[in-house]
Amino acid sequence: MEGVRNTLIIVPSYIPFALVCGVASVTAGLTTSAAIGLPALVFGGSAQAVVTQFLQNAASLWIAVLSGLVVNLRMMVYSAALAPKLRHLPRGKRMLVAAFLVDNLFAFLQQRERERPGDPHWVEYYAGMTLILWPSWALFCVVGVFAGNIIPASWQLDFAIPLSFVAILANSVRQMPLLAAAVGGGIASVLLFTLPLKLGLIAGCLCGLLAGLLVERMQKA
Amino acid sequence: MTELESWSVVAGLAVGTFLIRYSFIGLFAQRDMPPWLEHGLKLLVPAIFGAIVASGVAISGGAIAGWTHWPRYAAALIAFGVALRFNGNLPLTLISGMVALHALTALQGWLALP
Numbered sequence: 286m287e288g289v290r291n292t293l294i295i296v297p298s299y300i301p302f303a304l305v306c307g308v309a310s311v312t313a314g315l316t317t318s319a320a321i322g323l324p325a326l327v328f329g330g331s332a333q334a335v336v337t338q339f340l341q342n343a344a345s346l347w348i349a350v351l352s353g354l355v356v357n358l359r360m361m362v363y364s365a366a367l368a369p370k371l372r373h374l375p376r377g378k379r380m381l382v383a384a385f386l387v388d389n390l391f392a393f394l395q396q397r398e399r400e401r402p403g404d405p406h407w408v409e410y411y412a413g414m415t416l417i418l419w420p421s422w423a424l425f426c427v428v429g430v431f432a433g434n435i436i437p438a439s440w441q442l443d444f445a446i447p448l449s450f451v452a453i454l455a456n457s458v459r460q461m462p463l464l465a466a467a468v469g470g471g472i473a474s475v476l477l478f479t480l481p482l483k484l485g486l487i488a489g490c491l492c493g494l495l496a497g498l499l500v501e502r503m504q505k506a
Numbered sequence: 507m508t509e510l511e512s513w514s515v516v517a518g519l520a521v522g523t524f525l526i527r528y529s530f531i532g533l534f535a536q537r538d539m540p541p542w543l544e545h546g547l548k549l550l551v552p553a554i555f556g557a558i559v560a561s562g563v564a565i566s567g568g569a570i571a572g573w574t575h576w577p578r579y580a581a582a583l584i585a586f587g588v589a590l591r592f593n594g595n596l597p598l599t600l601i602s603g604m605v606a607l608h609a610l611t612a613l614q615g616w617l618a619l620p
Contacts, residue, residue, distance in 0.1 A: 294600065322513070332519060332523065346511060346515055349515060354519065354522040357526050362547060362551065363527070364527055367531060368530040368531050376532065379532050380532065382531065383524065383527040392555065441607055447560075447561075447563045448582070448600050448603040449600060452589045452600070453555060453594060454586075466553040466556065467559075470552070470554065470555075472560065475570065478570060490557050491553075492553075493553025493556055493557065494546060496553075
């Protein structure tokens with residue numbers, strides 16, 4: 286239930302993005318049924334946004350799908366980080382956990398691990414978060430498909446998305462190498478923003494990793 | 507697009523994304539994680555969150571937000587300060603950041619600041 290409560294707080298931050306994703310999938314030319322299926326089955330806003338953008342620019346279907354997958358490659362890191370804690374679960378449950386793994390769920394898990402290391406109930410916590418996040422995300426994407434963008438841009442609600450990660454970031458950068466990784470990743474991802482296929486985000490993360498390693502080495506020296 | 511084309515995009519993306527998510531949880535679950543990978547992950551995670559925050563703040567409407575968007579940057583810093591002070595309290599961080607953004611945007615308008 287704690288997971289449910291924690292997630293309800295961030296739902297408003299995602300509503301504008303979900304609406305935009307819904308609108309974009311229609312303007313990109315997806316059929317209505319596919320536009321409804323997309324958020325439910327893919328469950329990842331940035332990949333949805335990238336795919337629809339590529340379709341709109343009349344890219345080939347292959348390129349569009351591939352670029353969406355490139356954006357989602359960061360989830361492999363989340364998968365690797367959770368893997369040791371999931372070994373004891375049967376395959377079906379592991380598949381379920383994997384299916385809903387997105388940025389904010391993973392971020393919340395990181396936060397919880399810091400507050401309560403080795404907590405045996407984290408899978409229930411995860412389930413509680415998913416119970417809110419997945420249906421609400423799909424719902425507001427579908428609202429976007431049918432009703433368009435109903436929240437005025439002047440509310441600047443899109444800003445709430447980075448804010449929801451600020452809270453978690455503040456807790457995770459209390460050591461110099463981790464801070465360097467975050468700052469390096471942040472600066473590089475913005476500077477490399479113009480790279481094609483949204484590669485800037487991935488390149489930026491790798492720069493952050495290098496910055497962290499560098500600071501670590503300097504500390505040891 | 508036809509129904510078939512639309513759904514092949516959805517299916518391709520859904521299956522590919524699931525395989526990415528399931529990669530280490532399922533596909534290579536039986537192998538032990540090498541120490542260098544575990545160490546790399548520890549640094550890669552804050553790098554990813556840093557990149558999400560920075561591009562979310564600095565990129566607005568598909569372009570880099572220039573210095574006339576200073577309320578965005580200032581509000582992000584204020585929220586970060588609040589988060590540091592209150593141990594990453596999520597509601598406080600969200601509210602302080604949004605209030606700061608709107609207050610500073612209003613201030614920018616009233617005082618006719620750049």
